[in-house]
Amino acid sequence: MDLKPQKRQRLDENSPPLEANGNETDDGLDTDTKIAILLSLRPTIGTEQALDILVSNNGSLEESMRDMERSGSSTVRLPKKQKVAITQSAISTFIPGFKSQQVRPPPKGKTLHLYTADSIASLTPATLLPSFLPAQDAEDLLRELLDEAKTFDNPGKFRLFERTVSSPHTFCLFVRDAQEKQRAESENGGWFYRGGRAPEVRPYTATMNRVLQTLEDTVNREIHKYWCRKENVDHENPEECLLEVPGVSPERWIANAAFINCYDGPNQSVGYHTDQLTYLGPMTTIASLSLGVTREFRVKRLGGHTKEEFRNRRMDCRERVTDEPESVDVGESIKDAEDNGGDGPIGIHLPHNSLLIMHGGMQEGWKHSVHPSSSSDHHPISENKRINITFRHYRRSLAPELTPRCKCGMPTVLRCIMSREKANCGRYWWSCQKGSHAESTDDGCGFFLWSNFDNNGEPIWDGWDGLDGSASEAGKAEERKVTPRPLAAEAVESSGST
Numbered sequence: 277m278d279l280k281p282q283k284r285q286r287l288d289e290n291s292p293p294l295e296a297n298g299n300e301t302d303d304g305l306d307t308d309t310k311i312a313i314l315l316s317l318r319p320t321i322g323t324e325q326a327l328d329i330l331v332s333n334n335g336s337l338e339e340s341m342r343d344m345e346r347s348g349s350s351t352v353r354l355p356k357k358q359k360v361a362i363t364q365s366a367i368s369t370f371i372p373g374f375k376s377q378q379v380r381p382p383p384k385g386k387t388l389h390l391y392t393a394d395s396i397a398s399l400t401p402a403t404l405l406p407s408f409l410p411a412q413d414a415e416d417l418l419r420e421l422l423d424e425a426k427t428f429d430n431p432g433k434f435r436l437f438e439r440t441v442s443s444p445h446t447f448c449l450f451v452r453d454a455q456e457k458q459r460a461e462s463e464n465g466g467w468f469y470r471g472g473r474a475p476e477v478r479p480y481t482a483t484m485n486r487v488l489q490t491l492e493d494t495v496n497r498e499i500h501k502y503w504c505r506k507e508n509v510d511h512e513n514p515e516e517c518l519l520e521v522p523g524v525s526p527e528r529w530i531a532n533a534a535f536i537n538c539y540d541g542p543n544q545s546v547g548y549h550t551d552q553l554t555y556l557g558p559m560t561t562i563a564s565l566s567l568g569v570t571r572e573f574r575v576k577r578l579g580g581h582t583k584e585e586f587r588n589r590r591m592d593c594r595e596r597v598t599d600e601p602e603s604v605d606v607g608e609s610i611k612d613a614e615d616n617g618g619d620g621p622i623g624i625h626l627p628h629n630s631l632l633i634m635h636g637g638m639q640e641g642w643k644h645s646v647h648p649s650s651s652s653d654h655h656p657i658s659e660n661k662r663i664n665i666t667f668r669h670y671r672r673s674l675a676p677e678l679t680p681r682c683k684c685g686m687p688t689v690l691r692c693i694m695s696r697e698k699a700n701c702g703r704y705w706w707s708c709q710k711g712s713h714a715e716s717t718d719d720g721c722g723f724f725l726w727s728n729f730d731n732n733g734e735p736i737w738d739g740w741d742g743l744d745g746s747a748s749e750a751g752k753a754e755e756r757k758v759t760p761r762p763l764a765a766e767a768v769e770s771s772g773s774t
């Protein structure tokens with residue numbers, strides 16, 4: 277049966293709320309929430325149609341769900357008189373045309389499910405571009421990568437500093453050119469990721485190379501749009517347009533490395549984590565292309581700071597302070613920040629051929645995961661598999677042979693202090709990576725070195741004479757005793773525009 281609208285009603289400030297029909301399962305739910313629930317059952321119906329269904333059922337959510345089930349618009353079976361589980365809130369608040377309520381973050385503990393580019397842009401530092409590639413390119417890429425994925429590795433879990441993150445899916449690192457591949461395989465230069473040397477590095481496939489130009493052009497344009505919007509600048513207007521957004525590299529973003537993930541079935545997943553910044557530097561952009569079945573990507577804001585605070589504070593990292601390292605409480609940074617009142621999670625539903633651009637600050641201020649599920653859609657090519665490519669810009673200035681080594685002789689990891697309570701929130705530092713290896717039994721040598729960056733996100737090494745990468749030099753730096761210095765209010769104020 278086709279779902280034909282029977283009665284139309286728009287929501288705006290003046291609309292009375294739709295009346296529930298006295299059914300007790302709908303108690304206390306506003307119209308936005310009901311629409312969000314209907315959309316979660318069948319995202320393809322769209323907001324307007326969800327509203328029509330609700331209106332034609334006198335506002336009853338339960339009747340609307342039954343209606344959808346009868347008409348085949350929902351794959352969800354609703355047992356008689358079952359209480360409706362509410363895991364969402366007001367999605368339509370964030371959809372253009374529904375301006376009845378303010379944009380508000382999800383309540384703590386409840387997941388807010390987002391399906392539209394506008395709602396994602398309102399609530400997260402990410403941009404979603406649906407139907408990104410020409411359909412044939414997306415299909416070729418999916419087929420090619422499903423083939424590659426047959427021989428991917430499965431580490432099962434990795435350590436994110438003090439925590440073990442469960443990662444039941446397979447993945448592999450790909451790089452754009454032969455020089456990068458050679459570097460990755462060289463004894464001195466191998467890339468470390470998630471606590472270990474990347475076991476295998478493969479070159480980009482033919483279709484990856486074919487779509488690269490489009491990808492890079494789009495991502496650079498979207499980076500510019502995103503930061504212009506944040507700075508209240510009209511990005512279309514060349515007079516007003518910022519040539520350089522403070523704190524964000526004006527250099528072109530290039531996709532010279534990519535992790536490709538394969539999720540074989542709906543219960544494969546990756547736990548909450550932030551992506552390691554070691555080769556990317558601060559405020560990096562990561563572009564994530566999804567192929568195959570739709571999966572839910574969950575993000576959660578850490579409680580530590582606003583994005584502006586991050587951007588401002590990192591500018592102060594240029595000056596490395598040299599006193600007591602013991603007083604820098606960085607060990608629990610992510611955990612503290614989480615416990616310190618981050619908002620509830622946001623579920624972003626990523627269909628085939630959608631590009632999610634995670635903008636600068638997201639890796640510092642938000643965690644992300646791919647949520648396990650008991651079922652998924654069926655994709656005509658990949659069946660129940662999902663392929664994901666996270667394209668990254670590896671900075672040449674942060675190549676493994678250029679960054680500090682710790683006393684263990686290992687390349688160090690770039691970390692960011694995320695704890696709200698800490699005076700140094702938003703500052704970066706180099707750390708021994710032993711503690712971030714899933715199998716490691718010791719916490720490493722405790723290496724600590726503030727990391728300083730210029731406006732373009734390029735490292736400033738002055739004052740540190742260990743660029744030869746020797747353990748002793750790094751050790752010397754550590755012995756100099758580093759103390760956090762509370763940031764002066766003026767420094768924070770002025771640092772954003774230098």
Ligand SMILES: O=C(O)CCC(=O)C(=O)O
Nearest residue numbers: 535537551573646664666
């Ligand atoms: O599969 C995804 O969408 C995300 C993968 C991811 O988080 C990663 O590669 O770091």
Ligand SMILES: [Fe+2]
Nearest residue numbers: 549550551644
């Ligand atoms: Fe990630």
